Amino acid sequence: MTFPLFVALALCFTALLCFYRLIVGPTVPDKIVAAQVIGTKTMAVLVLIAVIYDQPMFIDISLTYAMLSFLAIIAVARYLGGERVIKC
Amino acid sequence: MLIEALQILFLSVGTLFFFLGVIGLLRFPDVYTRLHATTKCDTLGLGMIVMGALLYEGATLNSMKLAFIIIFVFLTNPTAAHAIARAAYRHGTRLWEKSVVDMYKEASP
Numbered sequence: 773m774t775f776p777l778f779v780a781l782a783l784c785f786t787a788l789l790c791f792y793r794l795i796v797g798p799t800v801p802d803k804i805v806a807a808q809v810i811g812t813k814t815m816a817v818l819v820l821i822a823v824i825y826d827q828p829m830f831i832d833i834s835l836t837y838a839m840l841s842f843l844a845i846i847a848v849a850r851y852l853g854g855e856r857v858i859k860c
Numbered sequence: 861m862l863i864e865a866l867q868i869l870f871l872s873v874g875t876l877f878f879f880l881g882v883i884g885l886l887r888f889p890d891v892y893t894r895l896h897a898t899t900k901c902d903t904l905g906l907g908m909i910v911m912g913a914l915l916y917e918g919a920t921l922n923s924m925k926l927a928f929i930i931i932f933v934f935l936t937n938p939t940a941a942h943a944i945a946r947a948a949y950r951h952g953t954r955l956w957e958k959s960v961v962d963m964y965k966e967a968s969p
Contacts, residue, residue, distance in 0.1 A: 799891060842940055
């Protein structure tokens with residue numbers, strides 16, 4: 773189980789590289805793109821943690837994280853485009 | 861033996877795609893080109909890595925959850941990218957100055 777550990781560490785390093793665009797990014801949509809990329813990498817790291825430590829609970833956490841990240845991205849994008857976030 | 865080789869191959873190719881997406885995010889000049897790079901590379905990279913984890917699990921209930929993660933991400937990641945691109949255009953983000961064509965402006969005058 774050492775190879776998935778190295779893959780998870782490499783993904784954490786790429787997430788650190790993404791923080792440059794998240795902090796510096798010239799416009800606001802750049803920062804949203806960087807946040808979405810970091811969220812996707814977090815899902816991959818959670819699945820790898822479930823493999824490394826043999827704990828199936830983390831797969832459910834990754835699935836929930838995917839749904840919450842998708843909802844948050846859609847809400848922020850609608851707010852930024854000048855539309856109503858919730859239609860009722 | 862073959863299963864172990866496939867696991868290492870899937871995880872390595874997924875990590876390579878994540879690296880390429882991050883290089884595109886850091887080096888491209890525009891919001892739209894960055895979105896174009898990161899969305900495709902991230903979707904395929906996550907699919908590869910979850911496929912490698914699925915080979916570690918074997919055929920259980922957890923591997924069904926992993927397959928559902930792949931299907932869900934392949935559906936929702938392009939949708940989120942489309943929403944971000946539309947919001948960036950309506951927000952007033954400029955295109956790169958060497959861009960050739962702006963079809964959204966031609967379609968909605």
